[in-house]
Amino acid sequence: MGRSHRVSAAGIAKVNKAFDRYGKTQECLGGLAGCTRQTVNKFLAGGPVEKRLFKSLCHTLNLKWKEIAELESEEEETSRTTGSMNIASNPVGSRIEGTTSIGLVEEQDSTKTIVTYTTQNGKFVVKIPGDINSFLENPKEQNIWLEAVKRTSGDKNAEIYKIESGSIKIIFNVSPDGIKKLEEEQDKISLVARIIRRVKGEELDLSDTNLSGTDLRDIDLSGVDLSCADLSNANLENANLENADLNCADVSGANLSGANLSNADFSDAIVENAVFRNNLGISSELKQELINRGARVKNLAGADLSGANLFAANLSGADLSGAYLIAANLSGANLGGADLIAANLSGADLSRADLSRAYLIAANLSGADLSRADLSGANLSGANLSRANLSGANLSRADLSRAKVKNAQFGDNLGITEDIKGELKQRGAIFEDSPGDRAEVFTR
Incomplete structure (x- = not known):
């Protein structure tokens, strides 16, 4: 449905x-x-x-x-699963020698064709109508079907074993795991072939289609209607999605690293755990919006997110080097392993944030609230912590060497020994608790 x-x-x-x-x-x-x-x-x-x-x-x-x-009836809704291609399950698809067979109807140039998929003797077979001699003389079309099988099966080593007549019978060598996936997702093969065959600039309606888990790397989807499509866990790395309509699409868990997102519409899209990194045409405003909706935006170097509300956002491993996060709300955020080198976090709320193993070298954290934050293993070398609140923060194995700590407030910290406390006090830190434990903090 x-x-x-x-x-x-x-x-x-x-x-x-x-x-x-x-x-x-x-x-x-x-x-x-x-x-x-x-x-x-x-x-x-x-x-x-x-x-x-x-x-x-x-x-x-x-x-x-x-x-x-x-x-629509269930049959009619199924027929719309590839948008304007009008691909539908063929009720008369036959079984050959006990193998799986599904017929699909594809409408191209107002001519309906039936594409049938079968598995025979450990090989995957695609049958399409047409002239066998013309097909044999068309390596481009052969490569389109081969590429569609590779992307749908996940087998990069799949190859055309033989092409036989009746009408056109393409026999593929595919790994056992690849064949299993093809048998489970046969409806996607013609769809992927149609996408690959698309001429740049040609209109294509893929709204409401199921492309979950599909390999769409490096494909031109510019201007394509993908509204309400299921792209969950799809690989869209380096794809061209310029002007694409992704309104209410499901891209949860999808990889959009390097994708061109210029003027792409993500309104009401499901983006939980989708990965965005090094994208062209993605504004700071859209980055903030996607983060707030659960996406994993990785390329935030130099971004101006001052005052942004990123409460409990997942920014683990993100590149935030040189970013402006002045007075931003990052309370409860996951910044584990993030690159925050030279970032400006002055006045930011980082209370209860996970900053474990984060790189905060030369970062400006003056006046920031780091109370009960996890800074275990974080590199704060040369960071400005003046007037910051680090009460209850976990500083186990944290590197505070050359950090500015004048008027920074410490208290009830894991990772603070009496010797380290004394050194930090000499550098202007304020302590309001009893001695901490003996875990290691680097202050040299």
């Missing part, structure tokens, strides 16, 4: 009349329904909207969602 609903052609007028009667802006409607203005605009125009948000918008406009939704 699809992940989204859309307003039917007959329901468009009713929806827009209800919105006019509502009398407020799209932003107001989205705020009450729990979505963004972009989703409201798509809803009013009859575009795909995630089911939960679709129902919420209908409720807010006092509409019965079943009366205006373009409801």
Whole structure:
């Protein structure tokens, strides 16, 4: 079943009349329904909207969602799983010699073709209609199918073993694990082939499609409609997503490192644990928004996130070198192993934050709240901790050599010996507790 609903052609007028009667802006409607203005605009125009948000918008406009939704039968919904390609399960797909076979209908240039997948004698077979001689003389098309099989199976060493007639029968050598994956996800093979075959700039509707776990590295998806698509755990490394519509798409756990995100629409997208690193066209505002929604944004070097609310954000291992985080709320954030070299964290709230093994060399932490933070193994060499609050912070194995600690407040710290306490006091630190334990802190 699809992940989204859309307003039917007959329901468009009713929806827009209800919105006019509502009398407020799209932003107001989205705020009450729990979505963004972009989703409201798509809803009013009859575009795909995630089911939960679709129902919420209908409720807010006092509409019965079943009366205006373009409801489809299960067979029809399956036929839309590849958007404009109109690929559907073929009910007459046959089994050959006890092997798995699924037929798919693909519409290209208004001609319907049936693509069938089977497994025979330990090899994976794709059957497509067409002229065998033309196919044999078209290495580009052969490579498209080979690449689709490689990306769907995860077997980089897959190869074309033989091409036979009847109509066109492509036999692939694929590893046993790769064949198992192909058998489980046969519906994705034609879809990936269609994506690879796409000419740059060509419109492609992949809304509501299932591309979860698919290898889409380095592929041009610029301008493609991926709204409400399932891209969870997909590999989109270095993909071109410029101007792509990812509204309400699920990219949780996906790898978007190096992807071009210029003007990409992530409104209402699910981004938990998605990895963003070294992306083109991603603003500081979008980075902050993605972090707040659970994404793992890694490339934040030099970013200005002053005053940002990053409470409990997952920034483990992130590159925040030279970043401006003045007065930012990082309370409870995970910054374990993060690169914060020369970052400006003055006045920031880092209480209860995980800064274990973080690199804070020459960082400005003046006036920061580090109370009960975990700084175990952190490198604070040359950092400015003047007036910072480190009460209850774990300083086991932390390197405080050459750190400025004048008027910094310590107390009840793990990792502070009497000798180290005395040295820090000589450098201007303030202690308000009894002696700590004997874990090692470097202050040389």
